[in-house]
Amino acid sequence: MKVCVVGLGYIGLPTTLMLAAHGVDVTGMDKNIKIVDSLCRGVVTFEEKGLDELFQSAVKQKVAFTDTLGNADVYIVAVSTPYDPVSKKVDAQYVIAAVKDVLAVCPEGAVLVIESTIPPGTIERSIVPLIRKNVHLVHAPERIIPGNMVYELEHNSRTIGADDRNVGETVKALYASFCSGEIVITDIKTAEMSKVVENTYRDINIAFANELVKICRDGGMDVYEIIRIANLHPRVNILTPGPGVGGHCISVDPWFLVGDYPMEAKLIRAAREINDSMPRFVLGRVLEIMKENGLSDFSRVGLYGLTYKENVDDTRESPTLQLLKEIKASGLVAPQVYDPFVKTTIADNQHQTLQEFLDACDCIVVMVGHQQLRENPAMLDGKVVLDTRHIGGITNAQRM
Numbered sequence: 001m002k003v004c005v006v007g008l009g010y011i012g013l014p015t016t017l018m019l020a021a022h023g024v025d026v027t028g029m030d031k032n033i034k035i036v037d038s039l040c041r042g043v044v045t046f047e048e049k050g051l052d053e054l055f056q057s058a059v060k061q062k063v064a065f066t067d068t069l070g071n072a073d074v075y076i077v078a079v080s081t082p083y084d085p086v087s088k089k090v091d092a093q094y095v096i097a098a099v100k101d102v103l104a105v106c107p108e109g110a111v112l113v114i115e116s117t118i119p120p121g122t123i124e125r126s127i128v129p130l131i132r133k134n135v136h137l138v139h140a141p142e143r144i145i146p147g148n149m150v151y152e153l154e155h156n157s158r159t160i161g162a163d164d165r166n167v168g169e170t171v172k173a174l175y176a177s178f179c180s181g182e183i184v185i186t187d188i189k190t191a192e193m194s195k196v197v198e199n200t201y202r203d204i205n206i207a208f209a210n211e212l213v214k215i216c217r218d219g220g221m222d223v224y225e226i227i228r229i230a231n232l233h234p235r236v237n238i239l240t241p242g243p244g245v246g247g248h249c250i251s252v253d254p255w256f257l258v259g260d261y262p263m264e265a266k267l268i269r270a271a272r273e274i275n276d277s278m279p280r281f282v283l284g285r286v287l288e289i290m291k292e293n294g295l296s297d298f299s300r301v302g303l304y305g306l307t308y309k310e311n312v313d314d315t316r317e318s319p320t321l322q323l324l325k326e327i328k329a330s331g332l333v334a335p336q337v338y339d340p341f342v343k344t345t346i347a348d349n350q351h352q353t354l355q356e357f358l359d360a361c362d363c364i365v366v367m368v369g370h371q372q373l374r375e376n377p378a379m380l381d382g383k384v385v386l387d388t389r390h391i392g393g394i395t396n397a398q399r400m
Contacts, residue, residue: 001025001174004072006098007170007327008035008065010046010248011115011142012078014149017054020063027064027072032227035328039065047341050150075102077114078142083252090119090261092126099127106135113138114169117249119256120193135169137158139188140175141195146247157181161191199253200268205239206250207271210278213241213400217285224390224399241400243367243388244278244319246308249375251317279323281400283330285367285386289398293384297365299333299349302361305368306339308349313341320367322348336360340372354379366391 001024005016008030016028030036035045042059044051069075079094095116102112110134114123123139131137139161143151158175160183162168175183186194195332209227216223227238245251254272258265286301308318316323320337324347327335334348338357342350351357354372358364364380366373369389373379377393387397 001074002072003027003074003076003174003293004069005076005078006069007077007079008039008045009080009145010069010146010149011037012046012076013045014051014054014075014144014153015078015115015142016063016176017051017058018150018153019174020058020061021054022175022231024177026064027070029066029069031067033067035285036065036067048149049147049311054150056173068363069101069105071105071107072110074111074113074171075106076113076115076140077102080248081116082117083255083259087259090122090256092118095122096126098128099130103130103133103135106133107157108134109136111136111138111167111171113140114140115140117141117195117199117253118192118400119196119260120189121260122192123188126288135162136162137188138162138167140171141191141399143195145249146314147309150365154178155181158183159191160185161188163188163383167316179243196230196253196256199249200257203245203250203254203275204267204271206242206245209239209241211274212238213332214281215268217400234247240390243282243400244322246316246318247314248316250275250302251308258377276322279319279326282319282323282386283326284367285400286363288385289384290363293363298335300336300360300362302336302338302357302364304338304364304366304373305370306337306342306350307368310339310369310370313343314347315342323367340370358383364392366397
């Protein structure tokens, strides 16, 4: 069986490498020639634990990379699905474009697997009408998170959505070549909905924690102590509040349901609005803390962390980028910014060394709990600190 993975980003590349490392004849395809050239030179295009080792294993199995589509038995589409921030509806243009490209070259009887996260009904509405030949459609939504991709590819359960059971079994066998988790076969629409529901569930739980921090701040209570005590109950597991929700799953997928079911998805919308409001809440806390400490120069405020989670280089939808937009909209000057994992400049006043960043700041907002800081919280000694990640160990740190 010959496989082609379309899209070599955060999902497509690890999937390509995992298939190759387990003996599958696979080619990774991306229209971005820079990505393809880098991979052909043996250089992975983003940082991820275990990815370099997986790449070496795949190279030994003669994995191939190209910027053009060729003949294959199975095509796995792993391209992004952004949403319209106004309508809250998914923009499936990249998925549709990739499917059209595949249909132009694939043989009769080929299997087209869509891994991209999409709202329920997208394949029926937007993909099925494109089919003009004998091609089998499958939805196998990705289920991995940056920072633990390699492990989760091998161990997380998977869902195979196929309206033809035999086709579903074929795709299940392909994923079973590397996945030791349970692989469930269901229909396409159920597979679409299950992935969106998973991320929406997590978003709602995060929103509860974030709403608690606002209530406790207003009521003069310690939210972290309250959560600690409440979580002693065997059926309670409240999450830790944070400065917002980022990444390309939890912060985006719930809007798919809000956009398609605006009258029904009231709780989902409320949770999204709470989580989207957190960067604004953080800005308010920063201004309060500055006033309490006699600080007036906002240019001496520093944001530690640009990524959406710790110990990765993924900045998609990050709370820090959301906060920077709030700061700009408020008419404040740009703060100082630093992240040990982000090597390219994506923000004003972004520093590439920790010491330069520290020298430029009087007040530091901890936006990401990178290991660098957790292992050495004393590096912020002498600074006024707002710890939005409840890291602990930082002298005189203020909390949300």
